Amino acid sequence: MISLAGRDILHGWSKYVLTGLGLGLLIGVTLTMAGVYRGMVDDAHALLGNSGADLWVVQKDTQGPYAESSSIKDDVVKSVRGMPGVAAAANVAYFTLQVSHGEKDVRAMLVGMAPGQPGAPGYLVAGRQPTRSHYEAVADEKTGFALGDEIGIRRHSYTVVGLTRRAVSSGGDPMIFVSIKDAQEAQFLKDNDAIVNDRARTAANPVFNRPGVPGLLEAVQNLQTSSRNVNAVLVQIAPGADPEAVAEPIRRWKHVSVYTKAGMEDILVVKLIANSAKQIGMFLVILAIVSAAIVAFIIYTMTMGKLREIAVLKLIGTRDRTIAGMILQQALGLGLIGFAVGKIAATAWGPAFPKYVLLMPGDAVTGFAVTMVICALASTLAIRVALKVDPGEAIG
């Protein structure tokens, strides 16, 4: 049996293939949009996964270090370590800043951590874990730093000793891991001008600069420049323990907020990126409508272009089903080419995006099914026109 669709495609193949290619680029954009959304969710999960924590102990009544600012004293970790069900606990500091490297600045999230403890980078792609307690950093590849680079953070320069991958903040900024003490200093130590100003201000205050009390002024000034705060305590619970059962006594007795992995995921994925997700969802819907319109339009024009041939077919007694099948097959063929091109294109340009684009196989399957359905629906318009053609037009 002769495939009518195949014959017709063969006849004007270049137009058909080019149309498929164009549709493919559109589908590629749609898949990339979905990938951007998945990437955002994955960034959030990467942040949770990299921390290696089961519980987040944060300042009371705050949502933790990722969603809002949280500051607790760094000795809270000691009391948390003693709570039942806690296997390991470590101080951690997070904050976003510009890191200078030579001429350029890189926006990054600085993570203060203790090597081997929760919060430290779990795996490296090059170099080593820090061995010194100061001035060594492990950077995410995305920062563009190389091993041995000297980077400037506040007043100190750090040596990049290791590189990791996919260690990003929920906003997609690459992470730089340094020791917790360095991070505390970078986060809380004021700049020199501010310190000098504060000293002068304190010295001018008669309450702190009392005659007859030697050492009071110095003591107050030392107090002003030291900080013993961190953003959160990351807790790993003992194997088999129930996170909520471990969290509850800490919440009750230590007067802090404690989030389990599920709670933190809720904050990061549901609350933090909710707006972005809606935005991308809107784009996806619009793109789907536009794709459907374009496919419908293309199929319609293709059909209009061969109305005379269809009339001839009808004249020689071809059944309606065969004609409808031809148009449907062509539409589905366009969808196939478009999907393949789109998938390849999305994979090819995905890594070039500034934000992480995660193309999930599941999304691809859904995308394929939706493409096919849209193509089938879009072809109905053309089929209606084709079936209405008067065979008399063939002789016209």
Add this chain to the structure above:
Amino acid sequence: MKLTPDTTRRIFLGALALALIAALAWVALRTGPLAPVQVQTVKVTHGTVSPELFGIGQIEARRSWMVGPTTPGRVLAVKVDVGDRVEPGQALAEMDAVDMDQRLGALDASLARGQSSRAAAQAQLADALAKRALAEANLKRNQDLARQNFISAGALEARTQETASASAGLQGAQANLDATAQDLNRLRAERAALAQQRNSLKLVAPATAIVSSRDAEAGSTVVAGQAVVKLIDPTSLWVTLRVDQGRSGGLAPGLLARVALRSRPGETFAGKVARVDPMADAVTEERLAQVAFDAVPAGISVGEMAEVTLQLPTSESGLLMPNAALQTQAGSRGVWLLKDGGLSFVALRTGASSLDGMVQVTPLDTNALQEGDAVVVYSQKALSADTRISVVDELTPAGAAK
């Protein structure tokens, strides 16, 4: 067979479709979540590590002095300036004596008066002696007369009483004289004390030192114990080192040290751990030690930051691997061992490690890891036992790693 244009077109389109399908298959399997995770492996070696400790600290003076008055007062003059070198006994500053000289004059006058009182007491003593001598002579004569019954017993008793009175008068005069002598002693001591105080208003250098700060100027009032000038011994500069408690194993006096100063980052200075503080800092979780320079570098300043690397004795021989290979899996530290193309997690106990990242390990299960085994050192993402992997030579593109 001759190819018709139609057949050529078919073949061409078929090839195009095949290429598309092949590209799609490649895309689906080699990229994204279905792709195998690229890993880089390293062979476990056997050997020793030269562990080192690293810490930061600041330059401090082992011997320093805060020179100030022992009583509150006003500064009269400061004779040295910051950076001056002073010798023991050299005057550094002087406090205002206020009324002290006048009080010394008053005491001098009191002393003179005391001398006069003593002279008067001595004269009274002489008078009392004379009176007693007369009374005794009279008594003796009356006793003779009474023996011959020339006088009555009553007259003799009167003479006896006279003699006793004279003796008492003599004792009184003697006591008076003693009192004036004691008074004089007291006044002398008071004067000496005041003179001592007057001397202490001159602030002098206790040892050879340099002036590190000048904290009060002439005219300002300082309280007892407040410093007017601060001195340090420039030959006694050392580094107060802070080492993270968790990595301070092996910290002991005598360890060789390399000191890099913030002002001279390129240079290192040799030194030695002079002392390890018995008290650790509980708040910062650091241990404190003092590192003395072999030769104190010229021109360094107190309070300057220093980085210190301490050389620990070489460890015993054992299995070695880079610390990047260590992973935490379900709460235990270990490595991913690559055997027969599959991954298995080997739990380890870590031992000594060097600053360049080599760490000595002991498998918890003795035979789980041997020298020469390949373990995963770098991976594209976190691994699990059923992760599909492909081993590559280098994970980062060439040129990224220096």
